[in-house]
Amino acid sequence: MTINSLIIEALQIILVIGLAPAFAGWVRTLKCWFQGRSTPGIFQPYRDLRKLFSKEVVLAHNASWIFRFTPYLLFGTAVLVGGIIPIISVDLPLAATADVIVVVFIFAIARFFLALAGMDIGTAFGGMGSSREMMIASLAEPAMLMAIFTVSLVNKSTSLAEIVQVIYNTPPELNPSLAFAFVAFILILLAETGRVPVDNPATHLELTMIHEGMILEYSGRHLALIEWTSMMKLYLFTSLAIAAFAPWGIATKGSLDALPLAFGIMIAKLGVAGLIIVLIETGLAKMRLFRVPEFLGTAFLLATLGMLSFFMLD
């Protein structure tokens, strides 16, 4: 562990925290363009966060410590994952803390507490959001792990930094199992980050809320932290997809010189990733809740096909 790698680690964490709202703003802007609306600009999320941070917190009388603890915990998990996934460089001291399976389960901690917070006040909408969120998660997680297993089998490692290294060291070729896993991963990304067609981040229609239902009672800085975490989650899942399927351009050495280029390439990739997400979101309508299992079943099947094709071709 050198000084350089510590600097890179710190830079990356700051990048994740700082850039996540801009990425969310980019996705919203693109969506506005596709829907023919005028946009508030990609910096609107920053203004939203500032507004929320300056507001007072209104807590229900019976809110317990779980309710107040959850926003901070959520933020903590997201920042930690931000230090683990190779985003600008693979030379991260924290990368060995967790392999890709652990990353999935760290997100699960956040979800667990958010679902609990949804039930804490004892409102019907909160419980509804928690119940649906856990249902979707319980179907998304196996599909997610199947996609990840395919990637790990191909690269013979579950460590993200190692996966990136292996992809670098092998000549690029179209691997059908990775193609299947990639499509599956995109479907799961939409479900896990609460995008259309599974959930709608912009909805406030009571009966369709999932994520919004759980956080309905939040306000002020608590809500700001949760919103920020959601933006970071979108950013991190996208980065996870990039690291696992198309890491080219990331800095592989521990020197700082490679960082500006890696940063530029990362911005370009995120721009394209945002476009893909928005194309899917705009092209699809939100599904009924009980169509979601079919959607995630498709993802699972694709990931399984990816795995089977790996064994057949290998």
Add this chain to the structure above:
Amino acid sequence: MNYDPITIALLSILIFLGAALIAPLLRRSQTSLINISFILASIASFMAVAAGYFTVENAVVNTMILPIGLPDLPFHFRLDPLAGFFLVVVGLLSFFVSIYSIGYVKGYLGNRSVTSLAVFYCLFIAGMLLVVLADDALCFLVSWEIMAGASYFLVMFENERAENRRAALLYLIIAHVGAIAILLAFGIMAGFGSGSVFDGYTFDAMRKADIPVEWATAAFFLSFFGFAAKAGVIPLHAWLPEAHPAAPSNVSALMSGVMLKTAIYGIIRITFDIIHVFPWWWGAIVLTFGLISTVMGVLYALMQHDLKKLLAYHSVENIGIILIGVGLSMVFIAFKLPLLAALGLIAGLYHTINHAMFKGLLFMGAGAVLHATGERNMEEMGGLIHKMPWTAAMFLVACMSISALPPFNGFVSEWLMFQAFLLSPALPNQILILLIPLGASLLALSGALAAACFVKAFGVTFLGHWRGHHKCRAHEVDWSMRSGMLMAGGSCLLLGILPTIFIDWVDIIAEHFVGSTISLSASQYGWMWLTPVSYERASYSGITVFIGILVVLAVTYALLHVSPGMIRRSHIWDCGFKKINSRMQYNATSFAQPIRRIFGFLFNIIERTEQAPHAGHQAFPKKLHYYLSVRDRLWKWLYKPFVDSSFWISKQAGKLQQGHIQTYLIYSFITLIALLVFLR
């Protein structure tokens, strides 16, 4: 006197038996009876832990022959690292639960005599310790029966309720069907034992015996059936969710936490130690049953609204997870892949101790809730986190552990299993390579469903508003119950953040049975990093996850509280709905509704809504009755035909009994003739 581990272990059993003997003498003063028996039990449990710990640590094997039992058939005891490990598992949880019991059992004072509870509690733990120490078939089965018998009486403790009596009877029947199968398995193996007739019954003789593969297979299946019945492996699980909740909660903690583990011990002892050479498909069968139990166990659990029943079904799930590890290890070792076999076996053993800790803690928490509110039905609970903050915090730790969330212990063992699954492409069998990764996805499914189930269990019990019809008179429990739970919670965290230390300690068992260890690679990069195979392959550092999240959390909190934060307490918003009441909350049934709808085809679900007569328009009935029943399909498919056919056979056999002495004389006469004809 020589203080080697086996002496200490036997001494601990002796203290348990002594406590069981003196308890009836103290029955006049129930308070001192509780204090003395459970303090003795905790001391004895601690001794068992010490004996087990040093056995594993020093990798010693101690044997002892005691001239008790039948003449010429002395009891053999043997304490090897495997037995030592299970001594630690049984002893550690018994220690926590015994301290917890001091407070818990006092809840019965004034209602009923607790003498029988104290007596059978001590006998029960002594039975479990003896099972682990036994080194011959006779001693094993006698101990097995002490354990089963004592636990039967514990399930029967609150025998004024018909459902408890029914549960105890069902338990007794299935336990004995299983015991017969185990007896037969020992019979087969003893038959091939070398030496004189009377020596064949020792495990040592069975180890040396040259058992032909078809007989070994028969013995394996019989013993697997017997142990699976004890462990509650699906489809032999029906008794478990009935019996475990019926027992007092401290006993439920032990039954779910450690009694089931004696069956795991039995499976490992017979396959890896006694038979020790076996074909790969035995492992595949263990793995398959493990996977089925895992997924079905958690789905059944999701359908429950009785807190203790929910936890009992989760024991089915976790036994399944342990069997996955053991099964994978059996497959790997059969294909001569000792390193991977060691990984699978250690994952299974790790989950064994993890499950003991968190399931013990969960049942202790459920017991605390029952103690404080008198309720087991989650639909009548809610908001207990305000009244019982300690219990709630500890229950939350256990919920996170069982849901396999880092940095707690359940995650480490499941992660090791995922790693073992991912290494399966090393197997030379093409079909296995294709099927085993699908098992990994089932494990992932069950983990995610368990998280959903425990959001439900914790959320409905401890969060929201009180749902009960009577006023909530809950209170926090006393120091002894709290400290029992705190220690179990602490173990969950320590086992989660210090996996390398645990693996270094337990590794000797893998070395004994599969001839390989993972500790060299596992702690290659120091105690902080768990790298089961190699650094490049995968790594995990629970302590960094734990501290990392806490640091970010603390920094964020501090930054946001530089200026005193404004918090205003107000009414619930709920999108502006005004007349919200506690009956409008989500409850256990409604929380599970989406999952019930998706996986409903696996159950026998009857759901209907009845409208009471309406006044005015049909759309506004005065009252709605919602009726839901979720039943196990296996009852109809498996148990009912079995019960019906047993009744039919008994009825037919009953026809032979006419009650006339002449008829019976004719039966004897015919038998005699037949014997003379065939056995001339």
